[in-house]
Amino acid sequence: MEEQYTDSQLVTQVLQGHKNSFSLLIQRHQQASFKLSVVILQNKADAEDAVGEAFIKAFNALPRCRIGTNFKSWFLTITYNCCQDILRKRKKTVRQLTLEEIEDNSGSMDSPLQIVINREEKKEIWAALNQLNLEDRTAMIMKYYYGSSYQEIADTLKWPLGTVASKLNRARGKMRRALKGGGIDGE
Amino acid sequence: MENSHLCPPSETIQSWVDGEVEDIGLQIHITDCKKCQALVSNLHRENEMLFQFLDQIPLMPDLSNKIMSRLKEHANPYHEMHSLFSYLLVTSLSLALVILHYIFTGLLSEEFWPVTLAKFLYLVSSLSHTVYATLKYFLARTAVGEPLLPALSVVITAILINIVYKRRISNA
Numbered sequence: 001m002e003e004q005y006t007d008s009q010l011v012t013q014v015l016q017g018h019k020n021s022f023s024l025l026i027q028r029h030q031q032a033s034f035k036l037s038v039v040i041l042q043n044k045a046d047a048e049d050a051v052g053e054a055f056i057k058a059f060n061a062l063p064r065c066r067i068g069t070n071f072k073s074w075f076l077t078i079t080y081n082c083c084q085d086i087l088r089k090r091k092k093t094v095r096q097l098t099l100e101e102i103e104d105n106s107g108s109m110d111s112p113l114q115i116v117i118n119r120e121e122k123k124e125i126w127a128a129l130n131q132l133n134l135e136d137r138t139a140m141i142m143k144y145y146y147g148s149s150y151q152e153i154a155d156t157l158k159w160p161l162g163t164v165a166s167k168l169n170r171a172r173g174k175m176r177r178a179l180k181g182g183g184i185d186g187e
Numbered sequence: 188m189e190n191s192h193l194c195p196p197s198e199t200i201q202s203w204v205d206g207e208v209e210d211i212g213l214q215i216h217i218t219d220c221k222k223c224q225a226l227v228s229n230l231h232r233e234n235e236m237l238f239q240f241l242d243q244i245p246l247m248p249d250l251s252n253k254i255m256s257r258l259k260e261h262a263n264p265y266h267e268m269h270s271l272f273s274y275l276l277v278t279s280l281s282l283a284l285v286i287l288h289y290i291f292t293g294l295l296s297e298e299f300w301p302v303t304l305a306k307f308l309y310l311v312s313s314l315s316h317t318v319y320a321t322l323k324y325f326l327a328r329t330a331v332g333e334p335l336l337p338a339l340s341v342v343i344t345a346i347l348i349n350i351v352y353k354r355r356i357s358n359a
């Protein structure tokens with residue numbers, strides 16, 4: 001029954017005092033927040049911390065959340081800011097996560113050979129993604145995984161709206177150059 | 188028929204693929220231009236590749252119980268009462284120290300402490316009278332239609348209420 005409520009309805013319920021509705025919001029958005037955090041922080045433990053902190057901040061900031069705001073994008077902004085806070089507190093550079101540490105083939109129906117082939121492709125994608133700077137990486141994930149609009153990306157990363165398209169275009173170009181055999185005709 | 192010389196920049200095609208641009212002319216051009224169709228096809232393929240890759244990042248353990256426990260702890264009435272009690276205690280102690288200062292510094296002077304206490308009480312009553320006179324002045328200005336002072340008072344009050352309200356929410 002609770003699955004039928006939209007994010008806006010759940011937010012309204014929380015503001016009316018039904019705090020348990022926030023639990024449903026957590027279950028809906030924690031994985032998305034975690035994936036963004038892992039890619040930014042390159043560390044699963046820090047990513048979990050960032051997600052936890054982001055939800056606490058989101059709860060406290062709910063009364064200030066404007067009506068009609070897309071909760072998912074708003075929450076991703078909070079997650080991004082929490083990741084920034086953790087990065088600032090870090091005293092030393094954390095080594096980049098390897099693909100083996102993040103991939104999960106346990107549910108894969110592919111043959112072993114296909115898994116190896118896929119892994120090679122994934123390694124290239126992961127390496128190409130990590131070549132981008134933090135903001136470009138976040139923008140790519142927000143757009144092409146979460147389907148955020150250019151306006152939402154601009155709000156999160158504090159970019160001028162008119163530059164989002166060109167920055168995404170440049171980020172894609174960097175990824176293509178980093179990928180083996182990449183390149184698009186007509187560029 | 189290809190109109191390759193009219194091909195828009197790849198950035199524009201990307202924005203169109205991203206659903207940020209609605210341009211009938213562009214759509215018609217893409218329909219007619221094989222070069223742009225190839226670009227659109229590659230963009231879709233890249234988007235799909237990135238999506239599939241990110242979708243395979245493993246899930247994290249469910250944090251909902253842990254987070255709700257933390258939120259309940261902060262919302263604990265005891266916690267709120269404790270905060271209020273601490274606030275009242277600090278305020279009361281500060282006032283008490285001020286009063287004691289005026290009373291006991293009287294002992295160091297040549298006057299008797301009841302005289303100093305009387306002086307202190309006179310000071311408090313003067314202050315109350317000053318506050319009253321100030322309020323009366325504001326009300327008088329309002330009565331004659333002076334807009335600035337009442338407006339300023341409302342604005343300052345709104346700002347203070349907003350600050351206090353936000354502080355209470357952030358401490359929840």
